[in-house]
Amino acid sequence: MNQDRREFLKDAGTYILLTGAATVAWEYVVRGAAEQAPNYSATAHWWGMTIDIDKCIGSGNCVRACKEENDVPDQDGCFRTWVERYRIDPEDPDHPLVDSPDGGIDGFEPIGAANGTMKTFFVPKMCNHCVDSPCTQVCPVGATFHSPDGVVLIDKSRCLGCRYCVQACPYGCRYIDPRTLTADKCTLCYHRITKGLTTACAEVCPTGARQLVDLKNPKDPVHEFIRTHKIHVLKPQMATGSKVYYNGLDGSVR
Amino acid sequence: MPCNTARMRDRFRHSQHVLRVGAVLLLGFVAFLVLRSVALPSDFGVYGFYRAGALDDAKARPIAYAGRAACEPCHGGTYDLPGAQTGAVPAEADPVKDNRHFVLRCETCHGPLASHVGNPSAPVATVGGNQLCLGCHAQLAGRPDTQPQILRVDHSGDDACVDCHRPHRPRPDGQ
Numbered sequence: 168m169n170q171d172r173r174e175f176l177k178d179a180g181t182y183i184l185l186t187g188a189a190t191v192a193w194e195y196v197v198r199g200a201a202e203q204a205p206n207y208s209a210t211a212h213w214w215g216m217t218i219d220i221d222k223c224i225g226s227g228n229c230v231r232a233c234k235e236e237n238d239v240p241d242q243d244g245c246f247r248t249w250v251e252r253y254r255i256d257p258e259d260p261d262h263p264l265v266d267s268p269d270g271g272i273d274g275f276e277p278i279g280a281a282n283g284t285m286k287t288f289f290v291p292k293m294c295n296h297c298v299d300s301p302c303t304q305v306c307p308v309g310a311t312f313h314s315p316d317g318v319v320l321i322d323k324s325r326c327l328g329c330r331y332c333v334q335a336c337p338y339g340c341r342y343i344d345p346r347t348l349t350a351d352k353c354t355l356c357y358h359r360i361t362k363g364l365t366t367a368c369a370e371v372c373p374t375g376a377r378q379l380v381d382l383k384n385p386k387d388p389v390h391e392f393i394r395t396h397k398i399h400v401l402k403p404q405m406a407t408g409s410k411v412y413y414n415g416l417d418g419s420v421r
Numbered sequence: 422m423p424c425n426t427a428r429m430r431d432r433f434r435h436s437q438h439v440l441r442v443g444a445v446l447l448l449g450f451v452a453f454l455v456l457r458s459v460a461l462p463s464d465f466g467v468y469g470f471y472r473a474g475a476l477d478d479a480k481a482r483p484i485a486y487a488g489r490a491a492c493e494p495c496h497g498g499t500y501d502l503p504g505a506q507t508g509a510v511p512a513e514a515d516p517v518k519d520n521r522h523f524v525l526r527c528e529t530c531h532g533p534l535a536s537h538v539g540n541p542s543a544p545v546a547t548v549g550g551n552q553l554c555l556g557c558h559a560q561l562a563g564r565p566d567t568q569p570q571i572l573r574v575d576h577s578g579d580d581a582c583v584d585c586h587r588p589h590r591p592r593p594d595g596q
Binding site for chain 1: 565
């Protein structure tokens with residue numbers, strides 16, 4: 168046995184550490200699957216949303232309702248949902264003009280004749296509740312996570328306010344709550360959807376542009392909607408597995 | 422044989438060092454486990470790398486918007502008529518389902534009313550005036566053509582929207 172001291176120490180240390188890691192993992196194994204916990208049957212749902220650009224009139228009702236329902240602070244940049252207005256010169260589609268005054272909470276100023284031939288439409292945005300969300304992967308303390316029913320949530324009691332997740336989200340959907348200095352974001356109105364209600368934004372949308380959908384419910388109209396419409400998600404190249412499906416989304420939307 | 426014995430002695434000459442390092446590593450690991458069990462909430466890891474109670478925390482938030490279904494047991498069919506609630510005016514059979522605003526939910530215009538559900542004495546905010554209508558119906562670039570839009574100066578000047586339009590049956594022909 169020609170093993171020098173350095174190697175022996177390395178091996179011994181590895182064995183000790185690995186045994187310890189297995190002990191920690193076993194703790195999770197014996198606790199059992201999510202389904203065994205007494206709870207709202209989270210595994211029976213898989214929540215998402217559809218947004219129909221062709222129906223959005225930029226009224227800002229969703230932004231106001233979200234602030235009201237979820238006590239979102241009024242400070243700049245604190246939005247769980249907001250509406251952007253895109254204006255695109257048909258000659259130069261790579262450089263859209265985007266405005267979103269106060270997230271569209273009070274609607275939009277008319278542009279009138281100055282708009283010319285610009286292609287103009289509204290894009291409501293919110294957390295995409297991604298299946299492979301970059302924001303949950305970077306959290307060092309397990310304060311943000313996927314719920315078993317596909318909603319990305321934040322545990323404010325564990326959040327350190329390190330802001331990694333704010334930087335990681337490719338859609339800019341997270342903010343730091345100035346009152347608690349912890350990260351915050353759209354919960355897809357988790358307190359409502361687990362009681363059989365729709366989200367506040369979908370509830371007040373005057374044209375039905377937003378619809379809460381349950382992708383695990385075979386009777387949900389979303390399946391028909393996705394089959395019969397030209398559906399797109401934001402930034403598909405990021406491979407986030409977004410569950411907010413847009414109908415009529417222009418390719419120049421970022 | 423003497424040669425072998427010397428080799429054996431050589432081999433175990435440093436065993437004390439190994440045991441000491443091993444003991445330190447073990448002690449460190451035990452300390453890690455103890456600290457971990459103290460620092461982590463007991464329900465951490467039930468569903469995944471997070472605190473299971475956070476799901477209940479998210480659910481516990483009170484609701485502000487009750488949803489249309491909560492309004493209809495009391496107001497379905499009669500809400501459009503002043504006095505219908507008190508019986509002063511006979512209620513129409515179903516005056517609302519055939520008009521253009523039927524697609525709206527009550528709280529789109531009336532605001533969040535969960536506090537009013539089940540407690541009729543709870544205050545109900547007055548519905549806003551022209552600005553509420555114009556929020557959806559002012560002419561605005563980007564609005565789809567299917568949305569009825571007006572330029573207020575051309576359409577009605579300074580008149581109030583409700584002078585001509587009843588919000589629950591918005592079209593002048595009653596639709």
